[in-house]
Amino acid sequence: MTEPAKGTRKLSTLLQLVQFLSPYKGTMIAAAVALIFTAAITLSVGQGIRIIIDEGFASGSQQQLNRAVVILLTLSFLMAIGTFIRFYLVSWLGERVSADMRSAVFSNIIKLHPSFFEDNRSGEIMSRLTTDTTLLQTIIGSSLSMALRSSLTLVGAMVMLLVTNLKLTGMVLACVPLVLMPIILYGRRVRNLSNASQDSIAHVGSYAGEIIQNLKTVQSYTREDFETKAFDVEVENAFLIARRRIRQRAVLMAVVILLVFGGLSAMFWVGGNDVINGTMSGGELAAFVFYAIMVATAVATISEVWGELMRAAGATDRLLDLLHEDSLIVEQQDQILPLQGAARLHIAGVSFSYPSRPEELALKDLELDVEEGKSLALVGPSGAGKSTVFELLQRFYDPQQGRILLGGQDIRALPSRQLRQSLAVVPQAPAMFTADVAYNIGYGKPDATEAEIIAAAKAAHADEFIRRLPQGYQSHLGEQGVRLSGGQRQRIAIARAILKDPNILLLDEATSALDAESEYQVQLALEELMHNRTTIIIAHRLSTILHADQIAVMEHGQVVARGTHQSLLASSDLYQRLARLQFQDEAVA
Numbered sequence: 001m002t003e004p005a006k007g008t009r010k011l012s013t014l015l016q017l018v019q020f021l022s023p024y025k026g027t028m029i030a031a032a033v034a035l036i037f038t039a040a041i042t043l044s045v046g047q048g049i050r051i052i053i054d055e056g057f058a059s060g061s062q063q064q065l066n067r068a069v070v071i072l073l074t075l076s077f078l079m080a081i082g083t084f085i086r087f088y089l090v091s092w093l094g095e096r097v098s099a100d101m102r103s104a105v106f107s108n109i110i111k112l113h114p115s116f117f118e119d120n121r122s123g124e125i126m127s128r129l130t131t132d133t134t135l136l137q138t139i140i141g142s143s144l145s146m147a148l149r150s151s152l153t154l155v156g157a158m159v160m161l162l163v164t165n166l167k168l169t170g171m172v173l174a175c176v177p178l179v180l181m182p183i184i185l186y187g188r189r190v191r192n193l194s195n196a197s198q199d200s201i202a203h204v205g206s207y208a209g210e211i212i213q214n215l216k217t218v219q220s221y222t223r224e225d226f227e228t229k230a231f232d233v234e235v236e237n238a239f240l241i242a243r244r245r246i247r248q249r250a251v252l253m254a255v256v257i258l259l260v261f262g263g264l265s266a267m268f269w270v271g272g273n274d275v276i277n278g279t280m281s282g283g284e285l286a287a288f289v290f291y292a293i294m295v296a297t298a299v300a301t302i303s304e305v306w307g308e309l310m311r312a313a314g315a316t317d318r319l320l321d322l323l324h325e326d327s328l329i330v331e332q333q334d335q336i337l338p339l340q341g342a343a344r345l346h347i348a349g350v351s352f353s354y355p356s357r358p359e360e361l362a363l364k365d366l367e368l369d370v371e372e373g374k375s376l377a378l379v380g381p382s383g384a385g386k387s388t389v390f391e392l393l394q395r396f397y398d399p400q401q402g403r404i405l406l407g408g409q410d411i412r413a414l415p416s417r418q419l420r421q422s423l424a425v426v427p428q429a430p431a432m433f434t435a436d437v438a439y440n441i442g443y444g445k446p447d448a449t450e451a452e453i454i455a456a457a458k459a460a461h462a463d464e465f466i467r468r469l470p471q472g473y474q475s476h477l478g479e480q481g482v483r484l485s486g487g488q489r490q491r492i493a494i495a496r497a498i499l500k501d502p503n504i505l506l507l508d509e510a511t512s513a514l515d516a517e518s519e520y521q522v523q524l525a526l527e528e529l530m531h532n533r534t535t536i537i538i539a540h541r542l543s544t545i546l547h548a549d550q551i552a553v554m555e556h557g558q559v560v561a562r563g564t565h566q567s568l569l570a571s572s573d574l575y576q577r578l579a580r581l582q583f584q585d586e587a588v589a
């Protein structure tokens with residue numbers, strides 16, 4: 001994903017939030033009414049003050065004073081109600097929009113092509129989902145409402161100033177540009193620093209995420225001190241950027257306050273003289289000062305939240321980037337297509353290079369086919385492209401040349417749903433979700449009954465060890481299933497695949513040796529799974545290879561030889577070498 005140029009993050013980006021606000025028109029209108037209502041009440045308080053002073057104090061009438069105070073109390077009461085409604089609704093909108101945004105972004109990124117996450121570290125994306133949406137929530141929930149309220153009171157108070165006293169209003173108007181100038185000048189700097197600050201925090205998050213994920217490696221190489229120091233550098237960097245931002249903002253606030261209160265003092269002097277001369281009443285001056293303070297507060301608030309709004313624009317930009325990111329795996333249509341042989345695979349002249357290494361072909365003009373119900377073993381040295389074949393079969397990437405046909409149909413023409421439902425993959429290190437065993441087995445078939453799950457576990461030779469777990473099928477598998485042995489995890493994955501009952505099985509045989517008993521159990525489970533099913537196996541064991549209907553020897557992204565074990569031993573030097581090195585132990589045994 002390309003990071004937007006810092007300068008392009010504008011307030012207008014916030015307008016794009018309209019699509020997220022529009023479902024809540026009613027709430028927005030109610031919030032706007034409450035906003036206008038409270039602003040109007042606040043403004044009328046100035047008139048209340050004038051009446052108290054001029055009609056109460058000046059006329060010396062107790063009754064008038066009582067009446068004025070009652071009016072003031074009523075206004076206060078109405079203001080309290082209006083503020084309650086405004087605050088509640090606006091904060092609600094903030095929470096709602098950020099929750100919707102989170103869901104929308106997540107539902108988009110979960111559909112993206114996996115290579116997206118190669119150049120966009122997942123930690124950074126997590127940070128966008130949490131930090132940026134939280135920022136948005138505070139900003140819509142408070143800053144935006146403060147900005148709107150202040151803009152309203154600013155305009156209202158200006159009008160009231162004009163009505164009250166023209167000369168003094170002239171003074172206020174002269175002061176406003178003076179106050180706005182530093183806001184605009186410093187505001188830009190604060191905005192750029194805010195973006196930088198947000199980016200560096202995301203960086204800190206993704207750094208920590210990576211270290212925690214690889215904690216065992218860090219500890220076993222005793223790199224804790226190094227990583228701590230490296231992390232400190234990241235944190236310190238984020239702090240330094242934040243400090244510069246804070247300093248700029250502090251300067252901005254100090255300058256604004258100085259100008260505002262300087263202006264007010266001057267106004268008091270001029271207005272006070274008018275009261276002494278009798279050209280203005282005390283109540284009028286008080287009301288005027290009240291409005292002038294409102295103008296000042298409004299301008300100060302806007303100056304304060306301006307930076308926040310800019311940060312929100314930055315956050316919105318980044319979130320919208322994620323939201324509008326299109327998957328490179330384009331779905332041509334959604335209709336399930338009829339296939340001639342739902343388990344016949346043909347890889348026809350496929351050339352492919354990974355997006356991160358476009359100059360290097362991982363597969364070169366690859367030809368492979370597997371008949372329905374047959375098994376094909378892929379063997380070859382490391383880096384030959386065996387795993388890449390699996391990636392392409394699942395359509396995590398599209399080849400640059402050639403086609404992959406499932407039952408005679410190009411898989412690009414099939415909905416990925418149809419393609420992926422007909423496949424099941426048993427990887428070397430299967431992923432376990434933080435949930436119980438039953439959930440993990442049923443992952444590919446959410447509507448599976450308990451009996452089906454148990455049957456699948458039995459078929460995968462997993463039932464026995466599962467029942468010995470502390471809570472049987474309800475036992476929780478910690479993060480990435482740490483509490484299971486390698487062989488047990490594989491059998492859970494095999495049960496998962498059995499339950500899915502796919503037409504085609506993609507099996508990446510574990511390279512790491514399991515103990516003899518575990519190995520035997522896994523082997524039995526696999527036989528169950530492969531029975532009468534089209535299977536492609538990345539094979540590492542002689543016994544597997546001997547059972548396969550066909551063997552394809554791969555090297556440098558190409559199939560260099562095909563045949564059976566015996567024929568290949570006679571015809572392929574590479575196969576001979578592999579057999580000698582890789583399958584030696586078993587061959588001897």
Ligand SMILES: Nc1ncnc2c1ncn2[C@@H]1O[C@H](COP(=O)(O)OP(=O)(O)OP(=O)(O)O)[C@@H](O)[C@H]1O
Binds near residue numbers: 386389
């Ligand atoms: N995500 C990726 N981005 C860029 N290059 C990749 C990626 N995955 C694999 N490659 C490269 O593609 C080539 C084929 O890799 P692949 O993983 O398919 O080999 P393999 O035969 O499965 O090897 P092994 O038996 O070691 O798993 C290698 O040169 C590898 O470095």
